[in-house]
Amino acid sequence: MKYFMLITIIFISGCSANLEPWERDVLAREDMELNNAPLDSAFDDHIYFSKEASSGGRGFSGGGCGCN
Amino acid sequence: MQLINKQKKPKNIRKLLKTATGCLLGASSLANADDTFLNGWGTDLPVIGDPEVREFLSGWETDIAILGYSEVDRVSALEPAISTSKTFDDESVVSLKFVLDTLTGASPNGASPSNEVQTFTRPSGAGSYQTTPGDTPLDDTFKDTRYSFSGSYQHDLNRMDKLVWGGNASKEFDFFSTGFSLSYLHDFNNRLNTLSIGIGGEYDIISAKDGAPIALSQMQATTEEQAKNDGSENRVLGELIVGLTHIVDRNTIAQFNYGYGQSSGYHNDPYKVTSVVDDITGESVAGESLSGTYLYDSRPDTRSKHSFYGQLKHAFGEDSADISYRYMFDDWGIDSHTFDLTYRKNFDDWYIQPSIRYYIQSAADFYRHSITESEVSSIGDYLSSDYRLAEMWSTTLGIKVGFKTPNGNHNSVRFAYYYQDGNTSPSDAIGIQKNYDMFPTLDAFIVQYTYSF
Amino acid sequence: MKKFNFILICLSLFISAFSVAKQAEPKWLDQVDLTQYENKVIYLDFWASWCGPCRKSFPWLNQMQEKYQDQGLVIIGINLDKDIRSANNFLKHTPAKFLVYSDPTGILGKKYKLVGMPSSYIVTSDDQIKTKHIGFKKSETAEYEANIIELLAQLPQNKE
Numbered sequence: 001m002k003y004f005m006l007i008t009i010i011f012i013s014g015c016s017a018n019l020e021p022w023e024r025d026v027l028a029r030e031d032m033e034l035n036n037a038p039l040d041s042a043f044d045d046h047i048y049f050s051k052e053a054s055s056g057g058r059g060f061s062g063g064g065c066g067c068n
Numbered sequence: 069m070q071l072i073n074k075q076k077k078p079k080n081i082r083k084l085l086k087t088a089t090g091c092l093l094g095a096s097s098l099a100n101a102d103d104t105f106l107n108g109w110g111t112d113l114p115v116i117g118d119p120e121v122r123e124f125l126s127g128w129e130t131d132i133a134i135l136g137y138s139e140v141d142r143v144s145a146l147e148p149a150i151s152t153s154k155t156f157d158d159e160s161v162v163s164l165k166f167v168l169d170t171l172t173g174a175s176p177n178g179a180s181p182s183n184e185v186q187t188f189t190r191p192s193g194a195g196s197y198q199t200t201p202g203d204t205p206l207d208d209t210f211k212d213t214r215y216s217f218s219g220s221y222q223h224d225l226n227r228m229d230k231l232v233w234g235g236n237a238s239k240e241f242d243f244f245s246t247g248f249s250l251s252y253l254h255d256f257n258n259r260l261n262t263l264s265i266g267i268g269g270e271y272d273i274i275s276a277k278d279g280a281p282i283a284l285s286q287m288q289a290t291t292e293e294q295a296k297n298d299g300s301e302n303r304v305l306g307e308l309i310v311g312l313t314h315i316v317d318r319n320t321i322a323q324f325n326y327g328y329g330q331s332s333g334y335h336n337d338p339y340k341v342t343s344v345v346d347d348i349t350g351e352s353v354a355g356e357s358l359s360g361t362y363l364y365d366s367r368p369d370t371r372s373k374h375s376f377y378g379q380l381k382h383a384f385g386e387d388s389a390d391i392s393y394r395y396m397f398d399d400w401g402i403d404s405h406t407f408d409l410t411y412r413k414n415f416d417d418w419y420i421q422p423s424i425r426y427y428i429q430s431a432a433d434f435y436r437h438s439i440t441e442s443e444v445s446s447i448g449d450y451l452s453s454d455y456r457l458a459e460m461w462s463t464t465l466g467i468k469v470g471f472k473t474p475n476g477n478h479n480s481v482r483f484a485y486y487y488q489d490g491n492t493s494p495s496d497a498i499g500i501q502k503n504y505d506m507f508p509t510l511d512a513f514i515v516q517y518t519y520s521f
Numbered sequence: 522m523k524k525f526n527f528i529l530i531c532l533s534l535f536i537s538a539f540s541v542a543k544q545a546e547p548k549w550l551d552q553v554d555l556t557q558y559e560n561k562v563i564y565l566d567f568w569a570s571w572c573g574p575c576r577k578s579f580p581w582l583n584q585m586q587e588k589y590q591d592q593g594l595v596i597i598g599i600n601l602d603k604d605i606r607s608a609n610n611f612l613k614h615t616p617a618k619f620l621v622y623s624d625p626t627g628i629l630g631k632k633y634k635l636v637g638m639p640s641s642y643i644v645t646s647d648d649q650i651k652t653k654h655i656g657f658k659k660s661e662t663a664e665y666e667a668n669i670i671e672l673l674a675q676l677p678q679n680k681e
Contacts, residue, residue, distance in 0.1 A: 004095070029388075031388050032321065032388055040359075042165075051510070052456060053402045056329065057377035058394075060268045
């Protein structure tokens with residue numbers, strides 16, 4: 001956990017080149033969205049929630065089911 | 069002339085018109101947009117006269133999908149879903165989703181394999197089922213349909229801040245859940261970073277048929293009365309997520325989340341039991357009314373979870389890769405690691421996306437695959453043989469292909485294979501248990517088709 | 522009769538193909554020389570093919586150019602796509618009824634200290650920034666239009 005926080009801090013403080021607004025073209029691509037297929041993610045989250053002990057992480061668990 | 073021009077328009081103009089919100093090309097074009105949208109659903113819909121209603125109904129981007137899930141010899145599910153979203157003139161977004169989940173098949177009830185036929189009572193108490201010697205006991209009572217609805221509303225507070233409100237509700241035969249969430253997103257550092265803070269709450273009602281059996285009590289035969297808790301059980305969950313998005317460079321974006329969840333109330337699985345076996349032979353011990361002794365699931369009435377999630381997305385020319393890791397631990401003694409890697413190979417009109425996921429978790433403090441007769445008096449308050457709380461690992465291999473149909477709409481097909489395994493031969497297996505799989509290994513196949521318009 | 526129909530069809534197709542082609546031909550400027558637009562309200566709009574709100578702003582920009590052309594409004598869409606082909610592709614589906622200029626390395630973007638896209642700057646022919654706005658929301662177009670009207674009213678030719 002300590003290492004996780006450390007990596008986070010390094011990332012933020014260190015390596016971000018100043019990106020001009022017109023240089024955000026690649027990041028605007030559909031496949032570069034952090035959650036570009038929310039329906040797929042929701043289906044997967046539901047499957048893993050009913051088969052495993054962990055849930056969430058990326059976002060809210062958003063509604064349980066009677067399966068766990 | 070006008071007619072020929074229309075025919076020469078690019079085929080995906082329909083989609084562009086749909087995504088235009090209250091297009092200012094003029095009233096006639098607005099009419100076109102509406103007609104195109106409504107016609108997309110079939111010409112038997114009545115034409116709506118009121119212009120404000122027509123404007124509201126146009127511009128929705130919709131996905132319809134169907135997921136098929138099938139475990140070898142166990143549970144199968146079919147899940148149709150529809151999800152739609154619209155961006156309004158003020159850039160606020162409303163999203164709605166409805167999912168139907170039809171479940172059939174058999175699920176492990178927590179009891180261990182034995183060298184004799186085992187008889188179990190169904191959750192309703194009105195019937196029983198049997199397990200062949202050597203097999204993992206499976207309860208095939210579950211034929212259930214779950215309806216779930218979720219919606220969200222996102223709006224800007226100002227150029228750099230937004231709020232997202234969410235609500236959800238779901239219902240199945242013996243379970244009802246409702247929840248809400250609220251997130252605040254703040255862009256800073258020239259939009260190179262976004263900070264997000266969200267809270268969520270959920271309220272669940274568990275209504276096992278005729279009430280939940282008393283925890284740690286023995287499963288009785290159908291002819292005997294099963295002591296149950298009157299009415300239904302409930303629980304409340306609260307969640308907090310803090311996240312940071314970081315743009316590393318023109319081709320790279322990262323996300324870090326910390327999540328905290330706290331739940332309070334009924335956590336037992338009212339349908340699962342733990343086998344009590346002989347200290348030496350590992351065989352079933354005669355119960356009060358059944359040939360075996362099976363104790364009902366008992367879990368703490370609170371649970372605290374913490375999760376740390378990191379994700380990195382990087383573009384390699386026209387392609388991209390996504391890697392993520394989640395570490396979770398709770399106060400039940402479970403900790404888990406999840407690794408996910410996806411690679412997207414983009415072509416002009418289609419893409420292929422293989423993915424792999426690896427998951428590993430440790431067992432809950434009170435998980436036991438079975439207990440011995442001499443342990444019964446000293447087990448304490450909590451005991452569960454639910455495989456989902458056991459030491460376990462799983463691998464998912466997936467592949468997704470996306471393409472556009474001739475009318476310009478997006479389609480995708482996804483296949484995945486899910487394999488789950490645990491301690492099939494634990495070191496504390498006794499006698500006959502050494503001959504059997506003490507963890508119900510799982511193979512599942514997933515197919516999903518999505519159509520967007 | 523058949524021959525006549527055939528010629529008619531060919532002619533129609535040719536004319537329509539020509540008009541579609543003409544419609545698709547964007548008016549790319551070689552340079553942005555503000556001195557050319559004396560006594561005009563110059564609306565510089567920075568856009569790119571991959572920018573969602575930019576796509577939404579085009580119909581409105583077209584409407585503004587047409588409506589206030591005679592009163593002296595000149596809209597110049599400064600495109601920041603690294604590859605002009607992406608811009609041309611975009612313009613095929615979402616045509617611009619105003620002048621466009623290609624600035625792939627962001628020289629003008631840097632000059633006007635762009636912080637977001639789309640961004641609009643209303644300038645005079647001697648390069649004074651009269652008003653600027655970041656982003657585009659359909660719900661705010663009345664406000665944007667009011668700015669244009671106010672500045673057009675100040676032009677000498679409109680004061681009579």
